[in-house]
Amino acid sequence: MIQISSDVIRGYNDTMILYLLWDTPSYGYEISKKISEMTDGMYNIKETTLYSAFKRMEKENLVTSFYQSAENGKRRTYYQITDAGRSYYLSKCEEWQVTQDVVEHFIRKE
Amino acid sequence: METIKNYLESMFAQLPNTPEVWKAKDELWQMMEDRYNDLIGSGKTENEAVGAVIAEFGNLEELADTLGISQAMNQTRQANAKTLSLEDALAFVREKSKGAFVIGIAVLLFICCCTGPIVATSLVDNDASAGLGTVCMFLMIAAGVGLCVFENIKMSKWDFLKNEPYQISAETATQIYQESESYRSTSALLTAVGIILILLCVLPVSILGYLNISESLTSFGAAVMFYFIGTGVLILVSTNGREKAYKEILSLNSQSTIAGSYVPKNAKGEQYNSKELTAIMSLYWPTITCLYLIWSFLTFQWGHTWIIWPVAGIIHLLIKNLFGQGEK
Numbered sequence: 001m002i003q004i005s006s007d008v009i010r011g012y013n014d015t016m017i018l019y020l021l022w023d024t025p026s027y028g029y030e031i032s033k034k035i036s037e038m039t040d041g042m043y044n045i046k047e048t049t050l051y052s053a054f055k056r057m058e059k060e061n062l063v064t065s066f067y068q069s070a071e072n073g074k075r076r077t078y079y080q081i082t083d084a085g086r087s088y089y090l091s092k093c094e095e096w097q098v099t100q101d102v103v104e105h106f107i108r109k110e
Numbered sequence: 111m112e113t114i115k116n117y118l119e120s121m122f123a124q125l126p127n128t129p130e131v132w133k134a135k136d137e138l139w140q141m142m143e144d145r146y147n148d149l150i151g152s153g154k155t156e157n158e159a160v161g162a163v164i165a166e167f168g169n170l171e172e173l174a175d176t177l178g179i180s181q182a183m184n185q186t187r188q189a190n191a192k193t194l195s196l197e198d199a200l201a202f203v204r205e206k207s208k209g210a211f212v213i214g215i216a217v218l219l220f221i222c223c224c225t226g227p228i229v230a231t232s233l234v235d236n237d238a239s240a241g242l243g244t245v246c247m248f249l250m251i252a253a254g255v256g257l258c259v260f261e262n263i264k265m266s267k268w269d270f271l272k273n274e275p276y277q278i279s280a281e282t283a284t285q286i287y288q289e290s291e292s293y294r295s296t297s298a299l300l301t302a303v304g305i306i307l308i309l310l311c312v313l314p315v316s317i318l319g320y321l322n323i324s325e326s327l328t329s330f331g332a333a334v335m336f337y338f339i340g341t342g343v344l345i346l347v348s349t350n351g352r353e354k355a356y357k358e359i360l361s362l363n364s365q366s367t368i369a370g371s372y373v374p375k376n377a378k379g380e381q382y383n384s385k386e387l388t389a390i391m392s393l394y395w396p397t398i399t400c401l402y403l404i405w406s407f408l409t410f411q412w413g414h415t416w417i418i419w420p421v422a423g424i425i426h427l428l429i430k431n432l433f434g435q436g437e438k
Contacts, residue, residue: 028137029144032166046168047141051134055176076144077137 009043013053014062015096016045018081018089021063025080028054054079062088113160114142119280121170130177142167192274194362196282202268203286203355210351212261217347218340219254223247225333232329277363290356300349307342311335312412383433391429398422 020031028050036044057063062085068078081089118139125131142163149159194202226246230239270276278286315331322328382388398418406415 027144028141029148032141032145033148044166046166046172047138047145048168048170048172050141051138052172052176054137055134074140074143076140 010049012092012096013045013049014057015089015092017050017053017057017079018062018085018092021079021081021085022089025066025078027076027078031079057085060084060088111143111146114146114163115139116281116284117164117167118142119284121167123280123283124277125177128177134173134177138167192276194271194276194278194282194359196279196285199278199282199286199359202271202359203289203352205265205268206355206358207348207352209261209265210354211344211348212257213351214344214347216254216257216261218337218344219250219257221340221343222333222336223250223254225336226250228329228333232326232333271358271362278359283360283363286356286359290353290360293352293356297349297353300345304342304345304349307338307345311338311342314338316412382429382435387433394426395422 016035017031020026020034026034028047032045032047032050054063054065058065058079061082063079063081065077065079067075069075118135122131122135145166146159146163149162150156154162224247226249227240227243230243230246233239312335314334315328318328318331382391402415402418405418406412409415
């Protein structure tokens with residue numbers, strides 16, 4: 001199976017995380033697991049990558065964080081999307097469409 | 111699980127002790143724990159789960175900008191502090207405890223050196239036996255001094271720990287910390303035994319004196335008293351030596367690194383408002399001990415002189431509460 005190089009996908013980590021936060025707040029491992037499941041294991045986000053993405057987006061006010069205790073009493077950091085985060089996500093979706101169209105011209109189809 | 115915790119600790123060991131770094135460590139730990147539990151839940155073995163968690167951890171350099179530690183990370187790499195290995199750390203503790211025992215024996219010899227003349231003259235009261243007792247005394251002193259010198263030379267090979275910058279990894283810190291914790295109950299017990307021996311030192315001489323069988327037997331009891339004190343001090347010195355060795359290793363790391371948070375808070379001993387007072391107070395208990403012994407030997411009123419201890423304890427508590435720097 002071809003592994004995606006993390007350099008290429010780096011610019012879209014935020015997009016994936018914001019997509020998963022769209023409906024409901026979530027926490028680190030849940031997001032990481034969903035990314036692996038949705039991509040059938042083709043992309044596994046590293047924990048340090050995920051954490052630095054959270055902190056960067058928090059600084060840019062795209063997400064906010066809060067603590068919440070889980071069923072088993074474990075305290076987790078949850079992240080919630082903000083309005084700025086939603087509009088950033090939508091602009092990234094548009095950007096991806098354009099990127100895809102542009103790159104598509106250079107992909108051989110034989 | 112322990113492996114993962116140690117892995118994370120060692121990754122963060124050299125990072126500065128800031129809230130950002132704690133937060134990152136805490137949250138990465140949450141994620142690793144979640145992943146581990148999930149993998150175990152889905153039927154993976156402990157080894158597979160640990161391997162997968164560590165493989166998915168990523169790279170700390172990715173966090174450098176987030177944590178504002180890019181500079182610190184570069185500095186750490188340039189820092190020339192050498193790392194003391196776990197084996198060396200354990201060897202240090204072992205040799206240091208042995209050394210404390212040897213010093214304890216030397217102190218025992220010093221304390222008991224006067225028993226030579228006491229016993230010799232109580233058995234046969236003439237010039238020859240007095241001379242023999244004195245020779246015995248000097249032999250004991252010489253042996254004690256010899257032991258001290260020998261031990262000093264032997265321990266000097268560890269001087270590099272004081273002269274050069276050294277640090278320990280989080281793994282070593284954890285192990286040493288756990289060992290020192292598990293030694294705590296033994297040390298409390300030994301300390302109690304040592305103190306009891308010292309307190310009971312007057313027992314043989316007072317019992318023999320009370321029975322009043324013969325004068326020489328009573329002075330023999332006086333000699334035994336010194337051995338009680340000497341053995342008590344030996345136990346206290348060697349227990350204390352081992353504890354100090356643990357503390358010395360744990361305080362190698364600077365307080366400003368995460369690994370440095372293993373340094374026990376009271377490692378510096380009692381602190382007072384002024385430097386002078388701290389210096390004076392460090393001599394408090396030795397002074398009281400001297401006063402007690404001088405007063406007791408001059409008056410031989412052992413039944414009354416013990417009162418000095420509770421009084422000294424109360425005064426110490428008063429000074430500590432009035433001028434001491436409370437733990438925050």
